Amino acid sequence: MILYFLCLILFCVGLYGVLRKRNIVKMIIGLGIMEYAMNLFFVLMGYRFHGRAPIDAKDQNILNMVDPLPQALVLTSIVIGLGVTALVISIAIRIYEKYGTFDITKIKRLKG
Amino acid sequence: MINNPETGMTLIVKTITRLTVGLILLFGIYIILHGHLSPGGGFAGGVIVALSFVHLMLAFGKDVAVSRVSKNLASNLESIGAMMFLLVALLGFLRGSFFLNILAKGSPFNLFSAGTIPLSNIAIGIKVGVGLFAIFLALVVLERSK
Amino acid sequence: MELHILLIFMIFAAIVAIEVKDLLSSVIAVGAVGFALCLAFLVLKAPDLAITQLVVEILCLIILIRATINKDLPLVIEGRWVFNALSTLGFIAVFLLFSWLALRELPRFGEPIMEVVKKYLQEGVSKTGAVNIVTAVILDFRAYDTLGEATVLFTSVIGIMAILRKPGRKKKE
Known part of the structure; x- marks a missing residue:
């Protein structure tokens, strides 16, 4: 319970960065932190006390494995997160080339 | 081109890179092939393969890495990986349904076991590795061309 | 701990x-x-x-x-700094309050409900032959998810190449 709540506080730190910062790179960093918090939350939901990693061993009958389903979902989500981060970074580099700044308010001013 | 002192980092970095980059590539391939026996699999192994090429590019400059894997080859290989994964999925229609594991299962704890899972791992490893390398190549080429 | x-x-x-x-x-x-x-x-x-x-x-x-x-990082002092920060923090406080109320309904930490996975754990090795259950889930039981992931990665690579290509087009000769 406390762990879930700490995880949501981490999510809120990323949310604050996305909402309040005016630098595009800071916004991307906030997005990354939100993604980390979501991945961690999924894996925390599947943990089991005194559980073992979901890999069979030779000549052993393992009964108390942790939940492998959230791990499988998060495994794809991590790689997608890298792709999304690279896409947003490339857009930010294009904006820097065109306007010479990372500040979003200046970009708005130059357009009008 | 490799011994050109103008591009890339210093001689020390280049010498160490010559020793280590093959080992990193080999470790990535090992992780991909043993995905159904140990932690790892196509995603992690593919990113390690991409990191070995990124390492080469950072140490020797852009041209050496491009001479190994050019941009067109990277996009073609990525499409081939995606098509291979889809082909493995369509192979299941021989017995009735999508993504059915039709090959022989073999005995557990062997390298050649688990039916189509190693094939899917190889396809995903090619796709992720070459795709991430293509992303990095696009970013670096843009920065140089200014 | x-x-x-x-x-x-x-x-x-x-x-x-x-x-x-x-x-x-x-x-x-x-x-x-x-x-x-x-x-x-x-x-x-x-x-x-x-x-x-x-x-x-x-x-x-x-x-x-x-x-x-x-x-470079432009250093600017924004107007209405206090109001914006306070409104954002207030929104986050409301979010955390409701999440605290919602989290009490979840299963406790360390005791998950393993309804779906029970079958995968029992039949995983015999049905797929893969020892690593996570690989068995992502490439056999739930391979549709992985296909969608491959599509998303492909789209993102195409998007990056389209955004970062050299501007300007060569005229046809």
């Missing part, structure tokens, strides 16, 4: 990453968050995720550093 320490460390590193003035320090702090997340996956008995998070974090750091190096 070690999970609590790791999470508090991650929260502090995230606050540093958001609030510090220098862009390069900010990127390094985000790397600290990612490596702490890798350690947390190891504690939570997920070695696949720990390996993947480690290598992805290294590649992500290289891309972020290449993008932000030698670029």
Whole structure:
């Protein structure tokens, strides 16, 4: 319970960065932190006390494995997160080339 | 081109890179092939393969890495990986349904076991590795061309 | 207990990453968050995720550093700073209050409901032959998810190549 709540506080730190910062790179960093918090939350939901990693061993009958389903979902989500981060970074580099700044308010001013 | 002192980092970095980059590539391939026996699999192994090429590019400059894997080859290989994964999925229609594991299962704890899972791992490893390398190549080429 | 320490460390590193003035320090702090997340996956008995998070974090750091190096950070004092910060913090406080109410309905930490997975754990090795159950789930039982993931990655690569191609088109001869 406390762990879930700490995880949501981490999510809120990323949310604050996305909402309040005016630098595009800071916004991307906030997005990354939100993604980390979501991945961690999924894996925390599947943990089991005194559980073992979901890999069979030779000549052993393992009964108390942790939940492998959230791990499988998060495994794809991590790689997608890298792709999304690279896409947003490339857009930010294009904006820097065109306007010479990372500040979003200046970009708005130059357009009008 | 490799011994050109103008591009890339210093001689020390280049010498160490010559020793280590093959080992990193080999470790990535090992992780991909043993995905159904140990932690790892196509995603992690593919990113390690991409990191070995990124390492080469950072140490020797852009041209050496491009001479190994050019941009067109990277996009073609990525499409081939995606098509291979889809082909493995369509192979299941021989017995009735999508993504059915039709090959022989073999005995557990062997390298050649688990039916189509190693094939899917190889396809995903090619796709992720070459795709991430293509992303990095696009970013670096843009920065140089200014 | 070690999970609590790791999470508090991650929260502090995230606050540093958001609030510090220098862009390069900010990127390094985000790397600290990612490596702490890798350690947390190891504690939570997920070695696949720990390996993947480690290598992805290294590649992500290289891309972020290449993008932000030698670029200045404009230092501006914004108007209505107090009002904006207070309204954002108020919104976050309301969000946390409702999430506290909602979290009480979830199963307790350490005792998951394993309805779906029970079948996978029992029949995983005999049905697929793969010893690693996570690989068996992503490439056999739930391979549709992986196909969708491959599509998303393909789309993102195409998008990056379209955005970053050299501007201007050559005239036809």
